[in-house]
Amino acid sequence: MKKHLLLTIVCMLSALSLNAQALDSLEEKLTTAEGDEKVNTLNELFIIYNQLNPAKALEYAKSAMELATEIEYLKGKAAALNNMGIIYKNQGIYDKALEYYIESLRISDEINDREGLAATMNNIGTVYSLKGIYDKALIYFIESYEAFKELKDDQKLIGTLNNIGNAYSDKGREDKALEYFSEAINLSQSLGQLNSSSDPLNNIGNIYFYREEYGQALEYYNKSLEVEISNKNLLGQALAYSNLGSAYLELGDMKMAEEHQNKAREIAVKIHANPILKLIYQGLSNIYYRKGDYKKAYDFRLLYDEIKDNIQNEEGNRRLAQLEIAFELQQKEKELELLKQEREIQDLQVENSRIVILLGLMGTIMFIGAGFVIFKLRKIKRL
Structure with missing residues (x-):
């Protein structure tokens, strides 16, 4: 989940x-x-x-x-x-x-x-x-x-x-994840913004949830909810309520679990947050199954399956693969163009070097030739 x-x-x-x-x-x-x-x-x-x-x-x-x-x-x-x-x-x-x-x-x-x-x-x-x-x-x-x-x-x-x-x-x-979440919180503290973002708090709550330490998970989920309410972030509120509902379910408090999942559902439907709505339907299905209300559990499971199917799209995956390949090819073309330009510059430098060397040789030959002519003229005068 x-x-x-x-x-x-x-x-x-x-x-x-x-x-x-x-x-x-x-x-x-x-x-x-x-x-x-x-x-x-x-x-x-x-x-x-x-x-x-x-x-x-x-x-x-x-x-x-x-x-x-x-x-x-x-x-x-x-x-x-x-x-x-x-x-x-x-x-x-x-x-x-x-x-x-x-x-x-x-x-x-x-x-x-x-x-x-x-x-x-x-x-x-x-x-x-x-x-x-x-x-x-x-x-x-x-x-x-x-x-x-x-x-x-x-x-x-x-x-x-x-x-x-x-x-x-x-x-x-999870241990690696905690390192990054802790670094995010430390950086938030250094900027004086610990209470400006709920994400690290929410995600540390997730770690405790996965470890089945549900009391600790509740503590972090509640802190996360407080921040989201303060920021008027509806998407974050829906997730926080859903997470709280899941934690209460594991603690055996069906009333609180149902109450929080329904709060989450109300917000998620309003803002069309389908990924979170999928989690909510799954949570509500689990709640009613444990309460023995199999009809409601089945109905919410159907809603979960329906929204899950809507989220997935294999045809889109092929289209996206083509787009990514096209972008990567464009990047390669740019790299090749840069290399080509570098080679052209190097070739020009080599060509310039050749010209300098050639001019130098020509100058030397002319200098030797001039010296030879002067020597001959002097020899003629002596005669």
């Missing part, structure tokens, strides 16, 4: 640092903004509304992408594509999300936007982790981590550390 929330990094501002006043300011700014500034404002509004109202967030992302395409603002278009990917990822439409992410990655690479590349690589890693392809997810997470480290962006390093920990946790390497 996947019980963590993979942190998604976007290219603009952190939504956790923006308040209602900032939201009003951005919406007012949108009424007069034009060109690049309008695209940036739309992308910033997406970040806030992604937590508050995903449907509205989608509208802003689409508007940003359309305008950026129209005015040929590549950085803004890459950010908008990345944001579109986030929407589809949160809804469990992973293959569609990856299509947007890969196109965003291609543009960021084209314009040498290191921050955009790092953010999108992290987001691609989240999707592969959710699809259960953990080794591939780790590759993207580690590349993202190295890029943010090079950029000295400690805030976003917290996110990648958290995601690397998640990937190791899913691979069954």
Whole structure:
């Protein structure tokens, strides 16, 4: 059972640092903004509304992408594509999300936007982790981590550390996962932001859950919920309530388990968070099975199977493989072009060296010839 929330990094501002006043300011700014500034404002509004109202967030992302395409603002278009990917990822439409992410990655690479590349690589890693392809997810997470480290962006390093920990946790390497979660918490503390992100808290709770230390798991899940409520993050709240419900179930408290899963279900349905909804349906099925209400248990199991099938798409996997291969080939072509240019420079240097040597030889020959002529003239005079 996947019980963590993979942190998604976007290219603009952190939504956790923006308040209602900032939201009003951005919406007012949108009424007069034009060109690049309008695209940036739309992308910033997406970040806030992604937590508050995903449907509205989608509208802003689409508007940003359309305008950026129209005015040929590549950085803004890459950010908008990345944001579109986030929407589809949160809804469990992973293959569609990856299509947007890969196109965003291609543009960021084209314009040498290191921050955009790092953010999108992290987001691609989240999707592969959710699809259960953990080794591939780790590759993207580690590349993202190295890029943010090079950029000295400690805030976003917290996110990648958290995601690397998640990937190791899913691979069954809990001790390794705890190392990364602890590093994320320590970095948060050093930045004075321990209470600004629930992810490391939630994921340490997961470790205790897997170890069957449910009391400790509850403690961390509750801390995570407090942060998500404070940040008004509906996606995080849905996950926290579901995790609490699972922990209460294992402790034998059916009433609290059912209550928390239903709270999670209400939020997840509202924001179309299908991956979390899948966990909730599974949790509710388990609750009713233990209560002996097999009819309800069966009904929720059917809902779980239905949403699970909707999330998976084999045809999309083939399409994504083609997109990734195309991007990798493009990268190889760029590398070959650079090597070609280097060889041309080296060949030019060699050619220049040859010319210098030739001129030197010609100069020497002319000097010797001139000396020989002078010698002959002097000899003639003596005669």
